Structure formats: C-alpha cells, structure tokens
Amino acid sequence: xxxRIEDTDQTxxxxxxxxxxxNTLEWAGIELDEGPxxxxxxxxxxxxxxxxxxxxxAQQLISNGHAYYAFDSAExxxxxxxxxxxxxxxxxxxxxxxxxxxxxxxxxxxxxxxSRIESGQPYVVRLxxxxxxxxxxxxxxxxxxxxxxxTLDDKVLxxxxxxxxxxxxxxxxxxxxxxxxxxxxxxxxxxxxxxxxLYRYFDWQAEMPSFAHLPLILKPEGxxxxxxxxxDKSGFPIFPLSWEDVETKEVSEGFKEAGYLxxxxxxxxxFLGWNPGDDRELFNxxxxxxxxxxxxxxxxxxxxxxxxxxxxxxxxxxxxxxxxLEQILANALSEEGITFDDNKVAEVVGLxxxxxxxxxxxxxxxxxxxxxxxxxDERAVQKKWNEQAVSALEAVxxxxxxxxxFDQESIKVxxxxxxxxxxxxxxxxxxxxxxxxxxxxxxxxxxxxxxILGANEVSERIxxxxxxxxx
RNA sequence: GGCCGGGUCGUCUAACGGCCAGGACAUCAGGUUUUCAGCCUGAAGAUGAGGGUUCGAUUCCCUCCCCGGCUACCA
Numbered sequence: 444x445x446x447r448i449e450d451t452d453q454t455x456x457x458x459x460x461x462x463x464x465x466n467t468l469e470w471a472g473i474e475l476d477e478g479p480x481x482x483x484x485x486x487x488x489x490x491x492x493x494x495x496x497x498x499x500x501a502q503q504l505i506s507n508g509h510a511y512y513a514f515d516s517a518e519x520x521x522x523x524x525x526x527x528x529x530x531x532x533x534x535x536x537x538x539x540x541x542x543x544x545x546x547x548x549x550x551x552x553x554x555x556x557x558s559r560i561e562s563g564q565p566y567v568v569r570l571x572x573x574x575x576x577x578x579x580x581x582x583x584x585x586x587x588x589x590x591x592x593x594t595l596d597d598k599v600l601x602x603x604x605x606x607x608x609x610x611x612x613x614x615x616x617x618x619x620x621x622x623x624x625x626x627x628x629x630x631x632x633x634x635x636x637x638x639x640x641l642y643r644y645f646d647w648q649a650e651m652p653s654f655a656h657l658p659l660i661l662k663p664e665g666x667x668x669x670x671x672x673x674x675d676k677s678g679f680p681i682f683p684l685s686w687e688d689v690e691t692k693e694v695s696e697g698f699k700e701a702g703y704l705x706x707x708x709x710x711x712x713x714f715l716g717w718n719p720g721d722d723r724e725l726f727n728x729x730x731x732x733x734x735x736x737x738x739x740x741x742x743x744x745x746x747x748x749x750x751x752x753x754x755x756x757x758x759x760x761x762x763x764x765x766x767x768l769e770q771i772l773a774n775a776l777s778e779e780g781i782t783f784d785d786n787k788v789a790e791v792v793g794l795x796x797x798x799x800x801x802x803x804x805x806x807x808x809x810x811x812x813x814x815x816x817x818x819x820d821e822r823a824v825q826k827k828w829n830e831q832a833v834s835a836l837e838a839v840x841x842x843x844x845x846x847x848x849f850d851q852e853s854i855k856v857x858x859x860x861x862x863x864x865x866x867x868x869x870x871x872x873x874x875x876x877x878x879x880x881x882x883x884x885x886x887x888x889x890x891x892x893x894x895i896l897g898a899n900e901v902s903e904r905i906x907x908x909x910x911x912x913x914x
Numbered sequence: 915g916g917c918c919g920g921g922u923c924g925u926c927u928a929a930c931g932g933c934c935a936g937g938a939c940a941u942c943a944g945g946u947u948u949u950c951a952g953c954c955u956g957a958a959g960a961u962g963a964g965g966g967u968u969c970g971a972u973u974c975c976c977u978c979c980c981c982g983g984c985u986a987c988c989a
Contacts, residue, residue, distance in 0.1 A: 449989070451988090451989080452987095452988055452989065454988085455988065455989080513987095517986095517987080520986090520987090528915085531915080533916080534916075534917090534985095535915090535916080535985075536916095536985075565987090567987055569987095585918090585919065585920095588918070588919080590917070590918070591917085594916070594917050594918090594985090595917090596985075596986095598986095599986080599987045600987095601987085602987040603987055604987080606987090608986090608987070608988085608989085609988075609989050613989095628983090629918095629919065629920090629982080629983060629984095630982095630983050630984065630989090631983095631984090631989090632918060632919065632983075632984080633917070633918055633919090633983070633984040633985075634984080635918095636918095656919085658919090658920080658982095659982070659983075661981095661982080663925085666981060666982070667981090667982075668982075668983080711926095714926065714927085714938090715926070716926085716927095717927095718926085718927055718928070720928080721928085721937090722928080722936080722937050722938075723937095724926095724927095724937085724938055724939090741926095741927075742919075742920060742921090743919095743920055743921065743927095743981095743982095744920075744921095744981085744982065744983095745925090745926060745927090746925060746926075747925095748924095748925045748926065748939070748940080750925080750939060750940055751925075751926065751938080751939045751940080752939095753939090754938085754939055754940090755939095757952090797951080797952055797953085798950085798951050798952060799951085800951090808951090827949095869947095869948065870947095870948065870949095872948090873948040873949075874948070874949070876948085877948075877949065883949095883950090884949055884950075885949060885950035885951075886949075886950070886951090887950085887951085888948085888949095889948060889949080890948090
C-alpha cells in the first residue's frame with residue numbers, strides 16, 4: 444500500500460487531515476508500505492514537496508509546444524466565459540479558439556511573455572489541447588470511450604503559485620512511481636482525456652496505467668452523490684473516524700465511534716458496486732483481497748443503505764473475541780463507578796453477545812446485571828404487575844432461597860412447580876419476575892439471568908420491586 | 915446548455931441471447947409453547963417506455979424518458 448498525499452491546493456489545506464487519513468487506514472487494518480512517514484523508493488510522498496519535479500515536466504511540455512503560458516486574471520476568465528455563454532458558443536472553454544482572444548503565448552510575442560515572467564507577473568501553464576481530433580481510451584469498467592478534442596478545455600497544469608493541478612501532478616507521479624492501475628471515482632472520467640493527452644505528450648503511452656472509474660456512492664434517499672449533509676440528516680456516520688471541522692468546530696461522529704467494526708465497514712463498502720459473482724456476502728479483508736477483481740464492478744451508482752451496514756456489524760460482532768467485549772463492558776462499568784466481578788462480566792458477555800448490533804449496546808442492555816433497577820417501566824408494570832403476580836413472586840422468592848443449586852435448569856423446574864402449586868400459568872409470573880429483576884419486559888433468557896444474579900440477589904430484587912411498586 | 919457515464923424487487927445485486935428473472939438487507943407472517951433480540955421457515959416484491967433484430971431479449975440495435983458526473987489557477 445502506497446500513500447501519496449495530494450495536497451496541491453494550499454487554499455484548502457486542513458491541519459490534521461494527513462494524520463487523520465493515516466489513522467483511518469490503521470483502524471481499517473490497511474498497512475502502509477510507502478508514504479510520507481514510511482518513506483520509500485519514490486520520496487517525497489507529499490505533492491507539495493515535489494514542486495520542482497512538476498515544474499521541470501511542465502517546462503518540458505512547454506518546450507515541446509504541448510503547453511503554454513497564460514496571464515489572464517480571474518476577472519478576464521470570467522468575462523470570457525460569460526461572453527461565450529451569451530453568444531451561445533459551441534464550447535465555453537479556454538480552447539484553441541477562445542485562447543486567441545486571451546493573454547497567452549499564442550497572442551503575446553515571445554519577448555512579451557518573457558518579460559512578463561521576468562517582471563514577476565503571475566502566470567499559469569496551460570495544456571495545449573489540439574483544435575481537432577479525438578482522444579480514445581479504454582476504461583476497465585466503462586469500456587471504450589472517445590471524446591472530441593474540441594469539447595476539451597486547455598486545463599491549467601501549473602497554477603500561479605507554482606504548484607501543479609491534479610492533472611499534471613497525478614500523471615507525473617503515477618508515471619514516476621510506477622503506478623499500474625488508476626482506480627478512482629467516476630467524477631474523474633471527464634478528465635481522463637486530458638490525462639491521456641498528457642501521457643501522449645510525455646511519450647509515456649507505453650507505460651500508461653490502466654484506468655478504472657468506479658460508480659459513485661449515492662445518498663440513501665433521492666438523487667445525487669452521498670454527502671456529509673445527507674449523513675447528518677439521516678443520522679448515520681460518513682467519516683470513518685470522528686472528525687472535527689476546523690472552522691465550525693462541529694464534530695462529526697465516525698463509524699468507529701458509532702460502534703462499527705472495521706471488518707463490517709470494509710465488507711459493506713466492498714459490496715457497494717462489486718460482487719464476487721456468487722451468493723457469498725461475508726468476506727474478511729483477506730478474502731476480499733483474494734476474491735476482488737475489477738471486472739466484476741458494476742457501472743451504476745449505489746445508494747448507501749445503512750441498514751445493510753448494521754447487518755454486517757451484527758454479524759461481525761459475533762466474531763469479536765469474548766475477552767475484548769468483556770474488557771469493553773468492564774471499562775464502561777468502571778467509568779460509571781459500578782463495581783463488578785470479572786466472572787460475572789464474562790457470563791454476561793456470553794449471554795448478551797448474540798443479541799447486540801453494536802458494542803456500546805452491551806453496557807446499556809447489561810447494566811441491570813450490575814445495578815438493581817431504580818425505575819420500573821411504567822407501561823410494563825401497568826400491563827403485567829398485579830396482586831396475583833406479586834403473591835406468586837413472593838412464593839418463588841422463598842422457594843429460590845431454599846434451593847441448594849441455583850442453576851438455569853433447576854430454577855426452571857422449581858418455578859414450574861410453584862406455578863402448578865399455585866395453579867397459575869407460567870406466563871403470568873414470568874413477566875412480573877422480569878420486571879422485578881430487570882425493570883423492563885425485554886431482555887435475555889430469564890432463567891439464565893437469574894442464574895447469573897444468584898438466589899440472594901434475585902430475592903433482594905423481588906423484595907425491592909414489591910416495596911417500590913406495591914401490589 | 916454542452917460533453918461523458920448510467921437505468922433489474924424499497925435497497926445492494928446475479929443471470930455464455932434460452933430453466934418459474936436468483937441471492938442478500940429491509941418489510942410482513944409463522945415457529946422457537948417467558949418477553950425482546952437472535953435464529954429457523956415462509957410470503958410479498960423488479961428488468962424505465964416504445965420500436966426493432968431473433969424461434970427466443972434483462973442481455974444486441976434505434977428513439978424517447980429519467981438519473982448522475984463534469985463543464986475552476988478544487989481534488
């Protein structure tokens with residue numbers, strides 16, 4: 444894995460962004476072989492530190508006549524575009540035709556260009572796109588595509604601050620770093636002709652990488668590509684790790700913080716636009732690497748469906764070692780100042796593991812194992828708590844205290860016996876018992892719960908519930 | 915507007931031109947005779963429209979419709 448930082452837009456520099464990317468990759472289990480920190484054969488790996496290289500290659504294009512200087516101000520460019528739009532011109536680009544009206548190597552004398560540069564006037568270097576002809580190329584996913592040169596723009600290659608645009612930097616670096624495959628979002632497809640032209644003008648066609656333009660990830664509802672806004676609106680994460688906006692100080696929770704496991708996110712994301720060709724859907728990182736192939740990527744955009752991501756998480760959480768979950772639960776309990784016993788934590792995790800979708804649910808759903816419920820769900824009480832149930836509870840309490848072995852099976856047998864003796868159905872007493880023990884009507888298997896709690900604790904809770912709720 | 919790319923169940927998707935268009939998530943129903951969750955079983959649910967080509971079209975061709983991306987000294 445190579446990490447190259449494409450930081451050629453100094454106006455959009457975000458402190459901490461590079462570190463964030465590295466942390467994200469680490470969380471996802473993706474290890475770097477080459478990068479800004481790791482170094483490697485093709486240092487440096489930050490484009491902002493490769494300025495000289497790009498300038499050298501831009502110079503080469505200029506001397507070959509494939510690029511030229513331009514001195515137009517932002518206002519002049521805007522005026523040109525407005526004019527062309529109003530004239531309903533065939534193309535509104537800076538191209539073979541419109542460049543004749545602008546200030547550049549074509550309209551200015553060689554001396555003029557030279558003196559402007561020497562006097563420190565700001566300039567850019569633009570690609571000299573031919574007036575006619577076609578650029579044809581093959582994309583692994585899209586197939587053969589061809590574009591007329593007269594629909595292309597004389598893209599800026601080198602900005603007035605001396606840094607390259609994506610187009611130049613990307614082509615130069617991919618060549619220098621011996622990149623074999625360019626796999627990127629579909630939004631880059633319209634730029635590919637520019638890039639192909641560059642490979643041609645550098646005479647690098649022979650080693651030109653293969654291109655694969657991936658379908659976009661779309662917002663869950665409506666149309667358009669997924670954005671942070673949509674994610675916020677629908678209440679699911681979009682950042683892998685939580686991220687604080689430097690300007691607004693607004694913190695966006697990441698998938699990690701929301702409780703998603705990296706395996707789940709990876710598996711989910713991999714299946715947005717790709718499938719292995721059979722019915723299997725569960726792939727860990729290694730299996731993904733082994734099974735993946737570009738030719739099985741679909742062409743259409745994929746809507747982001749958080750429900751599927753949750754399903755993946757639910758699956759992968761079952762693969763998390765119990766020890767890890769025990770640690771999480773223990774830490775959470777400690778933080779709340781709740782005392783606990785390690786064995787009990789282990790038992791609880793064993794019981795709860797299959798029931799949760801996110802790790803953090805563990806604490807909330809298992810808290811009652813460690814603290815006597817303070818409140819009893821009102822609706823539950825209204826529905827299931829009555830005089831008959833209370834007297835039955837008193838009976839089972841006495842019976843439980845007398846039991847020599849208090850395990851799941853024995854509890855079940857004894858409870859059934861009491862029901863028979865009192866001539867009351869099991870379904871009457873169980874809900875009330877559950878309310879007394881957990882405070883609500885939902886939860887894991889009650890017999891197992893009682894076993895973990897132990898007869899004394901169970902007895903205490905029954906007493907407390909009766910005195911609190913009454914009968 | 916121009917250029918490029920798309921369009922199969924609600925969603926992600928499968929289907930050398932040929933088996934009732936298959937699977938998964940979500941939904942709904944039943945089961946697991948203590949709940950909820952889980953798990954098991956089942957149900958419902960799609961080829962954007964119209965023309966061709968063909969014995970046969972989701973697949974190939976044309977037209978239309980719809981959607982997306984790009985159209986910056988951003989990536």
